[in-house]
Amino acid sequence: xxxxxxxxxxxxxxxxxxxxxxxxxxxxxxxxxxxxxxxxxxxxxxxxxxxxxxxxxxxxxxxxxxxxxxxxxxxxxxxxxxxxxxxxxxxxxxxxxxxxxxxxxxxxxxxxxxxxxxxxxxxxxxxxxxxxxxxxxxxxxxxxxxxxxxxxxxxxxxxxxxxxxxxxxxxxxxxxxxxxxxxxxxxxxxxxxxxxxxxxxxxxxxxxxxxxxxxxxxxxxxxxxxxxxxxxxxxxxxxxxxxxxxxxxxxxxxxxxxxxxxxxxxxxxxxxxxxxxxxxxxxxxxxxxxxxxxxxxxxxxxxxxxxxxxxxxxxxxxxxxxxxxxxxxxxxxxxxxxxxxxxxxxxxxxxxxxxxxxxxxxxxx
Numbered sequence: 001x002x003x004x005x006x007x008x009x010x011x012x013x014x015x016x017x018x019x020x021x022x023x024x025x026x027x028x029x030x031x032x033x034x035x036x037x038x039x040x041x042x043x044x045x046x047x048x049x050x051x052x053x054x055x056x057x058x059x060x061x062x063x064x065x066x067x068x069x070x071x072x073x074x075x076x077x078x079x080x081x082x083x084x085x086x087x088x089x090x091x092x093x094x095x096x097x098x099x100x101x102x103x104x105x106x107x108x109x110x111x112x113x114x115x116x117x118x119x120x121x122x123x124x125x126x127x128x129x130x131x132x133x134x135x136x137x138x139x140x141x142x143x144x145x146x147x148x149x150x151x152x153x154x155x156x157x158x159x160x161x162x163x164x165x166x167x168x169x170x171x172x173x174x175x176x177x178x179x180x181x182x183x184x185x186x187x188x189x190x191x192x193x194x195x196x197x198x199x200x201x202x203x204x205x206x207x208x209x210x211x212x213x214x215x216x217x218x219x220x221x222x223x224x225x226x227x228x229x230x231x232x233x234x235x236x237x238x239x240x241x242x243x244x245x246x247x248x249x250x251x252x253x254x255x256x257x258x259x260x261x262x263x264x265x266x267x268x269x270x271x272x273x274x275x276x277x278x279x280x281x282x283x284x285x286x287x288x289x290x291x292x293x294x295x296x297x298x299x300x301x302x303x304x305x306x307x308x309x310x311x312x313x314x315x316x317x318x319x320x321x322x323x324x325x326x327x328x329x330x331x332x333x334x335x336x337x338x339x340x341x342x343x344x345x346x347x348x349x350x351x352x353x354x355x356x357x358x359x360x361x362x363x364x365x
Contacts, residue, residue, distance in 0.1 A: 022060035034066045088137040093174040102164030109163045127155040
């Protein structure tokens with residue numbers, strides 16, 4: 001009897017333990033749950049906007065609990081091709097972030113996360129096509145990308161509200177041209193850049209030619225002006241030289257003539273293979289016949305008569321003596337003239353040097 005009672009107590013305790021285990025469940029901080037009684041929703045626990053996690057009870061074998069995630073869930077969309085308003089094909093890669101805000105409606109509409117992802121993918125692809133089809137390629141890629149993503153998110157949220165879902169974020173991660181279009185665009189861009197480079201090079205060559213021509217013209221002008229100035233300075237120098245010489249030698253014309261003749265003798269009678277046949281009575285040799293450079297007077301012709309031998313002999317002897325005396329006198333005169341020419345030339349050179357040093361010509365002193 002006692003053994004049967006003990007066995008019954010054990011069975012009852014086991015049944016109670018199993019019942020307690022089946023009737024107790026917990027809802028975590030990141031969970032929300034639905035309590036179902038024969039398929040009918042009896043309670044919603046720790047829904048979005050509430051903070052009631054903890055230990056809960058249910059009727060064993062009559063009620064069951066369906067738990068959903070309360071965190072933000074992600075949806076990665078496949079790459080799809082979209083036709084824009086300017087008839088350009090674009091490959092768009094996007095993703096979405098959502099959360100369950102109404103677990104009861106979510107359970108009634110889709111029941112699980114997998115089916116919800118399929119429905120959301122359909123809504124998102126439809127929203128992408130509808131919004132991007134009204135926009136141009138430049139607006140999608142550069143100018144209005146953020147505004148377009150916001151419009152897509154609003155369109156998807158309107159449809160996802162019937163599923164008890166809220167789209168938290170929706171982004172287009174990559175917007176590219178198809179591979180064949182990218183190659184065509186690359187070739188077109190390359191052609192345009194080559195054309196621009198050719199234009200820039202042509203403009204640069206034109207500018208360089210203009211600068212080079214201007215530089216050559218300036219060089220020619222500068223050289224011409226420099227040549228003109230140098231000729232003017234050279235002419236002015238020659239004029240000053242001639243004026244100084246004229247002032248120096250114009251003080252004594254005879255000495256100047258004598259000095260120039262001496263220079264002519266020096267340069268014309270140098271030892272060389274050149275032979276000169278000149279009459280001694282020419283004006284060139286006037287200083288050889290007369291120290292003063294006077295031309296010889298023509299001899300007076302008297303009447304012819306009988307020649308007297310004695311007179312002829314006397315006159316011959318006298319003329320010989322006179323010619324010797326004249327030659328000695330001429331030699332002395334030449335020496336004196338040479339000494340005078342050397343002293344005057346030295347004085348003229350000294351006066352020219354002193355005139356150059358003081359900045360005044362010799363003729364002005």
